[in-house]
Amino acid sequence: MxxxxxxxxxxxxxxxxxxRVIVRPFRPATEPRDLNPTEKTRANHIVDRVMALSAEAAAVQLAEVLDNFDGRHRNLLSKFEARADEMEDAFATHESFSIVQRRLIGAYFMHEYxxxxxxxxxxxxxxxxxxxxxxxxxxxxxxxxxxxxxxxxxxxxxxxxxxxxxxxxxxxxxxxxxxxxxxxxxxxxxxxxxxxxxxxxxxxxxxxxxxxxxxxxxxxxxxxxxxxxxxxxxxxxxxxxxxxxxxxxxxxxxxxxxxxxxxxxxxxxxxxxxxxxxxxxxxxxxxxxxxxxxxxxxxxxxxxxxxxxxxxxxxxxxxxxxxxxxxxxxxxxxxxxxxxxxxxxxxxxxxxxxxxxxxxxxxxxxxxxxxxxxxxxxxxxxxxxxxxxxxxxxxxxxxxxxxxxxxxxxxxxxxxxxxxxxxxxxxxxxxx
The missing domain is CATH 2.115.10.20 (Glycosyl hydrolase domain; family 43)
Known part of the structure; x- marks a missing residue:
């Protein structure tokens, strides 16, 4: 003493x-920037799966995410959109996408820490x-x-x-x-x-x-x-x-x-x-x-x-x-x-x-x-x-x-x- x-x-x-948690980017083992841009990556596969959902299914999924996480973070949708902005290469093979799809994809590439x-x-x-x-x-x-x-x-x-x-x-x-x-x-x-x-x-x-x-x-x-x-x-x-x-x-x-x-x-x-x-x-x-x-x-x-x-x-x-x-x-x-x-x-x-x-x-x-x-x-x-x-x-x-x-x-x-x-x-x- x-x-x-x-x-x-x-x-x-x-x-x-x-x-006490923050929400941060989740990066799969390979993102588009890590490989030849013509090669399909794990990130592309995740995006493809989300894009294959019907509009109704995508909306339901996004609503469930918000119901589960929105009270734990401020401006969660804007965070999803910002993360989607960083995933432009993964969207390249898709001609169009809705705001719901974009936000949902952003959610798939984030995690709580x-x-x-x-x-x-x-x-x-x-x-x-x-x-x-x-x-x-x-x-x-x-x-x-x-x-x-x-x-x-x-x-x-x-x-x-x-x-x-x-x-x-x-x-x-x-x-x-x-x-x-x-x-x-x-x-x-x-x-x-x-x-x-x-x-x-x-x-x-x-x-x-x-x-x-x-x-x-x-x-x-x-x-x-x-x-x-x-x-x-x-x-x-x-x-x-x-x-x-x-x-x-x-x-x-x-x-x-x-x-x-x-x-x-x-x-x-x-x-x-x-x-x-x-x-x-x-x-x-x-x-x-x-x-x-x-x-x-x-x-x-x-x-x-x-x-x-x-x-x-x-x-x-x-x-x-x-x-x-x-x-x-x-x-x-x-x-x-x-x-x-x-x-x-x-x-x-x-x-x-x-x-x-x-x-x-x-x-x-x-x-x-x-x-x-x-x-x-x-x-x-x-x-x-x-x-x-x-x-x-x-x-x-x-x-x-x-x-x-x-x-x-x-x-x-x-x-x-x-x-x-x-x-x-x-x-x-x-x-x-």
């Missing part, structure tokens, strides 16, 4: 819910851009979470809530439905695809799911570390570094948003972006962007760059020192600015691959200088928190300051998420 009495574990738990059936973990937290109606001393926040479903595919989902003046945390009700965004544009660049996504205004924050779009992300958008970036001109941009996983390789990428409704996803380049766990400072330092990263899978580096999307070099500033972090250390999100310096939450890996959370205080004017660090973890797995998909792990992708407190969402055994608050003065007093 943690030796620190200033850490207060809170009541809210965010657990995976297999009832329970995006958080397996896990809901590795959260980060930022103040909500809209604080309208919030009482004095309170703060509305947004939590980002890594959701994992069938096939261990990771996506990004969100929740909102309120932290009261005394640190009490409440979570807003989660939307019953879930939605994928529209792809506004996708541009291929030298280092990969830039993708702009937009959700509909009527999609509640908790209904928004960012699912892998590009090949580099195809097996997961993992561990987003959100932060509120001060542009220095009175405006705030929300950035998140995350790991894109293709199934065979990883790289760091960046999300940018101002409203959590439209998002721009771009790859990062440079030698430092070939690993995971990058944490961006929330403002420029001496005119440059700054990042905490771990290029060598073991130590933490401080990197400066004139270009937000290119990261190279760096100076090693933190190496494993204490037994709870002998295997490796890493950052747990963006550094938090305090009057005393930059507070950097870290994770350490110890014996039997046990993950714990600690903290480091960096010099405010020169973050390469380590002023103090945790000799013992702030948070380590409690007996009730050891079991899960990956045992003996507590982990966070970012905390935030709220008055005299640090609000810390953290994941338990790569399965569900919990919250704690930490008194800043006591935390700093515990560092050596």
């Amino acid at each position: 943690s030796q620190f009495t200033f850490l207060n574990r809170q009541a809210p738990y965010l657990r995976p819910d297999p009832a 329970s995006f958080e059936a397996a896990a809901l973990f590795n959260p980060s937290i930022v103040a909500h851009p809209d604080q309208t109606g919030v009482a004095a001393g309170e703060c509305r926040f947004i939590i980002s979470l890594r959701a994992v479903g069938e096939g261990h595919v990771s996506s990004l989902t969100f929740r909102s809530g309120i932290v009261a003046a005394d640190g009490t945390i409440t979570i807003d009700p989660t939307g019953r439905l879930a939605s994928l965004p529209r792809i506004v544009r996708q541009i291929s660049g030298v280092h990969g695809d830039d993708v702009e996504l937009a959700f509909r205004p009527e999609d509640d924050l908790s209904e928004r799911v960012i699912f892998p779009v590009t090949m580099a992300q195809s097996n997961g958008i993992e561990d987003a570390r959100f932060l509120a970036f001060d542009e220095g001109d009175g405006t705030t941009v929300y950035y998140a570094t995350y790991t894109a996983y293709s199934g065979s390789g990883i790289r760091s990428e960046l999300i940018e948003t101002r409203d959590f409704r439209t998002f721009l996803l771009t790859p990062l380049s440079g030698a430092a972006a070939r690993n995971k766990g990058m944490g961006l400072f929330p403002r420029r330092l001496d005119g440059k962007y700054a990042m905490i990263a771990r290029q060598d899978n073991e130590n933490l580096y401080l990197i400066y760059s004139d270009d937000l999307h290119f990261w190279n070099g760096g100076q090693a500033i933190l190496k494993p020192m204490f037994p709870w972090e002998f295997v490796q250390i890493g950052n747990c999100g963006a550094p938090i600015e305090l009057e005393e310096g930059w507070l950097l939450l870290t994770h350490g890996v110890g014996p039997v691959r046990k993950y714990s959370i600690g903290a480091v205080l960096l010099d405010k004017h020169d973050p390469s200088k380590v002023l103090a660090r945790s000799r013992e973890p702030l948070v380590r797995p409690e007996p009730s928190e050891r079991e899960g998909y990956v045992p003996n792990v507590v982990y966070t992708c970012g905390a935030m300051r709220h008055g005299s407190l640090i609000v810390l969402p953290y994941a338990v055994s790569d399965t569900f998420s919990n919250f704690a608050t930490i008194r800043i003065d006591a935390l700093l007093g515990s560092l050596a």
